[in-house]
Amino acid sequence: MSDFLICGGTPLEGSIQIHGAKNAALPILAASVLHQGVSVLENMPDLKDIETMLRILKELGTEVKTEENHKGRAVFVDTSGMTKPRVPSHLVKEVRSSIFLIGPILATLGQVDIEFPGGCEIGKRPIDLHLKGLRALGAEITEEDGLIHAAAKELIGTEILLDYPSVGATENIMMAAVKAKGTTVIRNAAREPEIVDLERYLHRMGAKISGAGTDTVTIQGTAFLRKHVKHTIMADRIVAGTMLAAGAITGGEVMVKGAEEETLLPVLKCLTQAGCQIKTENEGLFLSAKNRILRKIPHLVTLPYPGFPTDMQPQICTFLSLCQGRSTVEETIFENRFEYSKELNKMGANIKIRENTAVIEGVEALRGARVKAKDLRGGAALVLAGLAAEGMTTVEEIKHIERGYERLERMLKNLGANIERVGRITERSGNE
Numbered sequence: 001m002s003d004f005l006i007c008g009g010t011p012l013e014g015s016i017q018i019h020g021a022k023n024a025a026l027p028i029l030a031a032s033v034l035h036q037g038v039s040v041l042e043n044m045p046d047l048k049d050i051e052t053m054l055r056i057l058k059e060l061g062t063e064v065k066t067e068e069n070h071k072g073r074a075v076f077v078d079t080s081g082m083t084k085p086r087v088p089s090h091l092v093k094e095v096r097s098s099i100f101l102i103g104p105i106l107a108t109l110g111q112v113d114i115e116f117p118g119g120c121e122i123g124k125r126p127i128d129l130h131l132k133g134l135r136a137l138g139a140e141i142t143e144e145d146g147l148i149h150a151a152a153k154e155l156i157g158t159e160i161l162l163d164y165p166s167v168g169a170t171e172n173i174m175m176a177a178v179k180a181k182g183t184t185v186i187r188n189a190a191r192e193p194e195i196v197d198l199e200r201y202l203h204r205m206g207a208k209i210s211g212a213g214t215d216t217v218t219i220q221g222t223a224f225l226r227k228h229v230k231h232t233i234m235a236d237r238i239v240a241g242t243m244l245a246a247g248a249i250t251g252g253e254v255m256v257k258g259a260e261e262e263t264l265l266p267v268l269k270c271l272t273q274a275g276c277q278i279k280t281e282n283e284g285l286f287l288s289a290k291n292r293i294l295r296k297i298p299h300l301v302t303l304p305y306p307g308f309p310t311d312m313q314p315q316i317c318t319f320l321s322l323c324q325g326r327s328t329v330e331e332t333i334f335e336n337r338f339e340y341s342k343e344l345n346k347m348g349a350n351i352k353i354r355e356n357t358a359v360i361e362g363v364e365a366l367r368g369a370r371v372k373a374k375d376l377r378g379g380a381a382l383v384l385a386g387l388a389a390e391g392m393t394t395v396e397e398i399k400h401i402e403r404g405y406e407r408l409e410r411m412l413k414n415l416g417a418n419i420e421r422v423g424r425i426t427e428r429s430g431n432e
């Protein structure tokens with residue numbers, strides 16, 4: 001068990017580089033089975049979920065090698081020896097994103113067996129839209145005792161209208177359709193930037209896809225994919241947003257290198273409306289909250305991209321708890337994403353949850369306390385609270401936080417924070 005010990009009250013100052021995006025890297029690793037060749041993936045974040053996905057790929061018969069270079073961490077994945085259609089069940093529960101493998105393995109081997117990933121801390125998280133999309137492509141899918149079996153001699157392109165713009169379902173269907181016969185059109189597709197990164201990687205492989213980033217993605221199936229692909233994983237926009245929020249909540253000045261304005265617009269809007277100053281520079285985004293009076297913002301609602309990201313909701317609510325006045329934040333994507341607010345209230349915040357809305361009364365100060373991370377972003381929010389609080393904060397169960405932030409304490413220390421990681425490393429499990 002490891003904890004973060006934080007002595008709050010220091011305004012963060014300085015610059016940091018954002019690491020590769022977990023949510024882009026996971027589907028890209030799954031997609032690597034499609035070409036049965038070698039993928040060199042640069043800027044791969046060093047996170048538990050990624051490590052688990054690599055272990056799954058190895059157990060499926062692929063070769064995996066990692067290497068540090070000037071661009072960070074590179075992973076070499078050779079999927080030419082991948083012959084097993086059974087995703088190892090002991091690893092599926094560790095990383096929810098193993099569900100991304102269903103589409104690419106089915107498209108490559110004609111069948112796949114995978115355990116149902118189940119719900120997690122932030123919600124029930126069904127996968128009906130993934131399965132509906134694959135069935136529409138011609139897969140026969142059975143579900144028995146928590147095991148999903150999907151098979152198809154051939155996948156056939158078709159038009160698929162998603163009932164909801166699910167990120168994972170869009171990616172899974174895109175990947176399966178790469179090798180289908182004919183053209184697949186996904187309507188009401190999710191538009192997240194990580195889907196665009198997946199499209200970029202698949203393009204390099206020779207896939208014929210257009211429209212990622214819009215609500216209509218078109219995939220023309222092809223049997224010819226390149227055997228060697230090199231791709232650099234995009235920077236993590238949620239980690240970037242978290243670092244901007246850390247600068248804001250401590251009244252500091254931070255330069256977040258690798259942060260892209262375009263992918264963070266609603267977060268930047270919220271921070272500037274509250275009173276922070278944000279500038280776009282060549283290398284990334286600069287935020288200043290120094291000597292500024294920070295005020296409430298009007299009603300905020302989490303929505304699929306380009307709306308306000310649910311993965312930034314806990315961090316922004318924490319920031320708003322130190323802004324003057326009453327803010328309200330409505331969570332429309334996951335049903336159980338306010339758990340952290342109880343911990344935050346122990347630190348002196350005044351947050352009331354009314355159905356799916358947090359009513360946040362700004363307080364003068366937060367005070368250090370012993371709190372527990374219950375999920376990834378909620379845990380990151382508690383760290384932000386600790387950075388701004390008076391006195392010492394202990395954040396327990398940081399295994400959740402470390403699923404999405406590579407060496408968070410090092411990033412924050414680079415900005416002058418007084419934070420230590422204490423205890424020993426234990427197993428972490430991935431569910432976002």
Ligand code: UD1
Binds near residue numbers: 023129164194304311
């Ligand atoms: C991805 C991100 C996660 C982010 C989320 C929403 C990854 C690895 N994770 O998760 O960090 O919080 O997008 O931006 O990229 N749903 C269904 N049926 C389905 C699929 C989804 O009902 O078949 C529901 C979910 O329960 C949820 C909503 O749709 O309420 C959004 O889920 P989705 O967009 O699929 O999120 P994930 O891909 O799981």
